[in-house]
Amino acid sequence: MKEQGRYEGPQQPVRWRTKGGLETPLRGRFIGEMKRLTFAPPIWYDVLVGLCLAFGVYSGLGVAGLVSFQMFDPQMFGATLLVLAIGVTLAGLWAALSNERMACDLRARTYVRLEGQGIAKRVTRGSLNELYGLVLMSQDTMLPGLGGGRSVVYRLVLYWKGSKEPLLVVERVSGSIPLNTPLNAGAGAMAQRGYRYAQALGVPYYDYSHVNSPGPLPVV
Secondary structure, eight states: OOOSSSSOOGSSSSOOOOSSOOOOOEEEEEEETTTEEEEOOOOHHHHHHHHHHHHHHHHHHHHHHHHOOOOOOOOHHHHHHHHHHHHHHHHEEEEEHHHEEEEETTTTTEEEEEEEEGGGOOEEEGGGGGEEEEEEEEEEEEOOGGGGEEEEEEEEEEEEEEEEEEEEEEEEEEEEEOOTTTTTGOOOOHHHHHHHHHHHOOEEEEEEEEOOOOOOSSOO
16 A cells, blocks of 8 residues: 655654553444544444443342342352352443544544543544544564464554544454565555545555554553
């Protein structure tokens, strides 16, 4: 994929932050004949988070009723189920509080973004003219991949001019590539999507998938 413009490397506008929660898997999706572009978790992810919360609450409230069947030792079964319910609820809550998303109105050239982690989440609004560019990055995880290859993570990262907003990983895909092949050997499909997103947003697109880049949101 041909680069547009010039990528300035470390001197580009970056608002770094650590990620205390999960790196939510976002996906780009066009809505209404290219009128809107959203970056949000896939439907299955939102459903899974909802099921975790629902199961945890339901199980926690229904422990007494379930053990009344006397199929297991009530005390042991109730304690086990309660621990499971708490664990599943916390997992769902952690995923929900780590959730980020962004909706772009391509005609009005505006965006609305849910940003932040935990209770510190905030809703920000702005113009697409504030965006600096979309960058495709590759990270060699140094882990073995399928079939004896190596595991690589590809990310599409959106930056704001002057670090007005923290960067946003709009897509993340893990893959496996054969040994002794370029790092971007498996980045073709994501590179095409990234170029299409950048065109729709009206921002420069930079393909740096041929070099190893660390995760832009370090997890703590």
